[in-house]
């Protein structure tokens with residue numbers, strides 16, 4: 445229903461939803477994806493600079509620095525239904541990655557880790573959500589135009605919404621169809637891949653657009669040395685003869701929290717796992733491949749550039765997927781400390797050792 449949907453990007457600051465929809469119709473001749481597949485469910489509230497405000501009031505000025513120069517850092521976090529109530533997966537690790545991203549861009553968030561942690565929980569509570577995706581974003585705001593952001597204030601917002609299978613409805617069982625992108629992943633000499641900065645996603649968007657226009661679910665990006673880096677919003681794993689491997693941080697990846705989770709779950713399952721360089725042809729000859737990320741969770745890859753991966757079955761990926769689903773839903777005690785209950789008010793924020801140790 446039109447009036448329950450909001451466009452991902454509003455085209456004019458004063459546009460009505462219908463106005464924006466009309467504009468998108470004009471765009472539809474150019475892109476193959478209909479907005480009807482890409483809606484965002486409107487929620488009630490957004491946390492914005494320390495206050496809970498109505499969803500529709502969480503807006504920015506068109507001269508916001510980040511809108512022009514990509515100077516925003518953000519996180520993607522998920523909250524899951526558990527027997528203990530809604531619980532956020534690896535919340536502290538996400539908060540610390542946000543803080544580290546901001547540090548790289550000399551961005552003063554104005555909030556401590558425990559305050560951001562509580563604000564994230566408050567956002568979920570304010571929307572009465574039991575399962576959701578959460579998007580904290582810090583950005584250089586309105587103030588001065590010009591490339592240097594340093595004199596602009598930093599705004600912090602946290603939104604949450606329901607978001608199912610990121611790569612498509614059936615991909616978690618059927619596998620995603622991927623292509624190797626002609627766009628190379630950003631290089632640490634030009635943009636820091638470890639900062640989860642909006643600017644990085646201009647690179648990722650080019651690859652994603654190419655893949656979607658070519659009829660694929662996702663792009664796999666090589667780095668500037670021609671080795672496998674990652675998906676546009678996921679890390680990648682390869683299985684060969686029962687052994688798991690994933691590109692090293694030096695491949696220009698974002699060190700994913702899900703990647704780290706998979707490495708730990710593989711150890712629990714007795715599956716050997718290595719961080720190594722992976723070449724394009726090693727994708728084609730893998731027994732299994734999968735993508736992983738907070739949004740995509742564990743998604744098997746069925747095909748790369750028209751080559752079926754292995755024999756089309758994913759026994760090890762399925763095992764990891766099962767272990768991951770158990771962990772995020774709080775089934776089993778081993779990794780209970782990965783979950784933060786939304787209703788708990790503890791501010792037991794750990795040191796950032798957890799994140800800086802992710803290899």
Ligand SMILES: Cc1ncc(COP(=O)(O)O)c(C=O)c1O
Nearest residue numbers: 677678679698700701702737738
């Ligand atoms: C480029 C990129 N790589 C990897 C990931 C996976 O990271 P995480 O598992 O922390 O969500 C993401 C998602 O945030 C991403 O955007």
